[in-house]
Amino acid sequence: MITYRRNEKVSAFTTSGQFRRFGGWLKRPADLQYLQGCVSADVIVIGAGFAGLSTALELTARGAKVIVIEQEFAGFGASGRNAGYLAGSMGLEFELFVKKVGHDQAKQIVSFYDAGVPYVENRLIELGIDCDYNSSGVIRAAVHPSQEKRLRKSMAVGLELGSVTRFVDQVEMRERGIPPAFLFGTFQQLGGTLDPGKYVLGLRRAAILAGVQLYEQTPLLSYSEGPTITCKTARGSASAPYMVLATNAFTPQLGVLHNKVVPFRVSAIETEPLSAAQLDSLGWQGREGIVTPHITMESHRLTARNTLVLTTKQLSYVYGSKTPNEPDDSAYKALSLALNERFPTLRGLGIQSCWSGYVSMAYDALPVVGALEAQNNILYTAGCSGHGVATQSLMGRLLTERICGIENPLLTALHHKTPAMLPEPLQWCALNAGLTAANWFDQWTNRRARKAAAST
Numbered sequence: 001m002i003t004y005r006r007n008e009k010v011s012a013f014t015t016s017g018q019f020r021r022f023g024g025w026l027k028r029p030a031d032l033q034y035l036q037g038c039v040s041a042d043v044i045v046i047g048a049g050f051a052g053l054s055t056a057l058e059l060t061a062r063g064a065k066v067i068v069i070e071q072e073f074a075g076f077g078a079s080g081r082n083a084g085y086l087a088g089s090m091g092l093e094f095e096l097f098v099k100k101v102g103h104d105q106a107k108q109i110v111s112f113y114d115a116g117v118p119y120v121e122n123r124l125i126e127l128g129i130d131c132d133y134n135s136s137g138v139i140r141a142a143v144h145p146s147q148e149k150r151l152r153k154s155m156a157v158g159l160e161l162g163s164v165t166r167f168v169d170q171v172e173m174r175e176r177g178i179p180p181a182f183l184f185g186t187f188q189q190l191g192g193t194l195d196p197g198k199y200v201l202g203l204r205r206a207a208i209l210a211g212v213q214l215y216e217q218t219p220l221l222s223y224s225e226g227p228t229i230t231c232k233t234a235r236g237s238a239s240a241p242y243m244v245l246a247t248n249a250f251t252p253q254l255g256v257l258h259n260k261v262v263p264f265r266v267s268a269i270e271t272e273p274l275s276a277a278q279l280d281s282l283g284w285q286g287r288e289g290i291v292t293p294h295i296t297m298e299s300h301r302l303t304a305r306n307t308l309v310l311t312t313k314q315l316s317y318v319y320g321s322k323t324p325n326e327p328d329d330s331a332y333k334a335l336s337l338a339l340n341e342r343f344p345t346l347r348g349l350g351i352q353s354c355w356s357g358y359v360s361m362a363y364d365a366l367p368v369v370g371a372l373e374a375q376n377n378i379l380y381t382a383g384c385s386g387h388g389v390a391t392q393s394l395m396g397r398l399l400t401e402r403i404c405g406i407e408n409p410l411l412t413a414l415h416h417k418t419p420a421m422l423p424e425p426l427q428w429c430a431l432n433a434g435l436t437a438a439n440w441f442d443q444w445t446n447r448r449a450r451k452a453a454a455s456t
């Protein structure tokens, strides 16, 4: 048993038993094929997450021959490990966006985020992917009255930019059966939750069926630039006139965008399935995805298998933008504490798995999309900032159109100058100072919420 100050008890777990190297949603597929020999295509896509697979599918549908090169297997990255919120623009850093690019462009960026949701909803139908999608919308819910000001401010700026949300008071929250730790919030009736493992494996299946040459367990080692790009891997090579880097948080390790994005580790825990009695006692009939307005948000959702998945709450940055696939015990403990505090009636519910993954983020929290070098034939997409289920999927269409010579206004909206990162060790110091401050502030809010709960 792990015991916290003030005698808050947290369900016992040891990461040796519960840690999942590939996340809690999927297993490594059995039919992996790696690249051997020399192959060629119209486009090479590096990375088989939402962005890479979506790009490959869109290109193939337009008649292109596409190769996808993936270092492990489809869904190994954030796409197979996330919380499964198919969310639009709610809760974005609206004020930061306006400061950075101005009101008009910020409005277009909000449209980009919102457009990702119907894009994925349509693709699930077109591709016949069943991933337990629940179009419940998402609630950003406060755990202490002190969060109201921040919530309302964000909602007001968001509304000015076209992000449609509305305030949900305590009465409606209770009517919806939202657990009482979540006091009030803002609601966006767009998107909902899905099983990201089923979604990404559905994209993988669709890509293979469509004729995409998918090479897994094939890390890209290096590539040469020019009118024809050649990618070197351990046992072969691939060449094409275009390449798309859909490598997200791993991109800096390729020597690309290392001064534009940083990887942040995000962690998750999943409980054992709730019994019928526990589900009944919870209410929460609409199973809306819940996020909180903490500086580093908490996310709480029910899955189709009746477990609770909690993510985020505590981020970390590894020196040198590294992305080790290892447990983050401190984050799992923080999430376990959140589980007990937000769901006190479920005390004692065991944790069946925990995992971590990496998102990529720019200093301005905006997407980082563009082309490298004079040839304009190496495209990249990164900087999802933890909001990529919808947008990185949509990016597949936008990048495909760009390769076909069409600039979609939603892609144009993302053009801006990404601020440069600090060199190490300054970056490590600055990011950790920021994360510690955020953590401190959030813990202060949580202490107040605890105190308020104890006095009722």
Ligand SMILES: Cc1cc2nc3c(=O)[nH]c(=O)nc-3n(C[C@H](O)[C@H](O)[C@H](O)COP(=O)(O)OP(=O)(O)OC[C@H]3O[C@@H](n4cnc5c(N)ncnc54)[C@H](O)[C@@H]3O)c2cc1C
Pocket (backbone or CB within 6 Å): 046, 047, 048, 049, 050, 051, 052, 069, 070, 071, 072, 073, 074, 075, 076, 077, 078, 079, 080, 081, 082, 083, 084, 085, 086, 087, 218, 219, 220, 221, 246, 247, 248, 249, 250, 251, 254, 266, 267, 268, 311, 312, 356, 357, 358, 359, 381, 384, 385, 386, 387, 388, 389, 390, 392
């Ligand atoms: C715990 C967690 C919770 C999250 N929750 C949400 C959520 O609820 N909603 C939401 O919208 N977003 C969420 N996100 C973010 C979301 O998962 C990502 O934005 C999205 O999956 C990014 O997709 P992608 O295809 O760009 O990148 P990834 O899925 O990371 O794919 C990149 C791929 O590139 C491969 N690769 C890297 N380097 C190489 C190489 N050298 N050679 C070959 N292949 C390589 C990797 O193996 C990987 O498969 C969350 C992320 C995490 C980690």
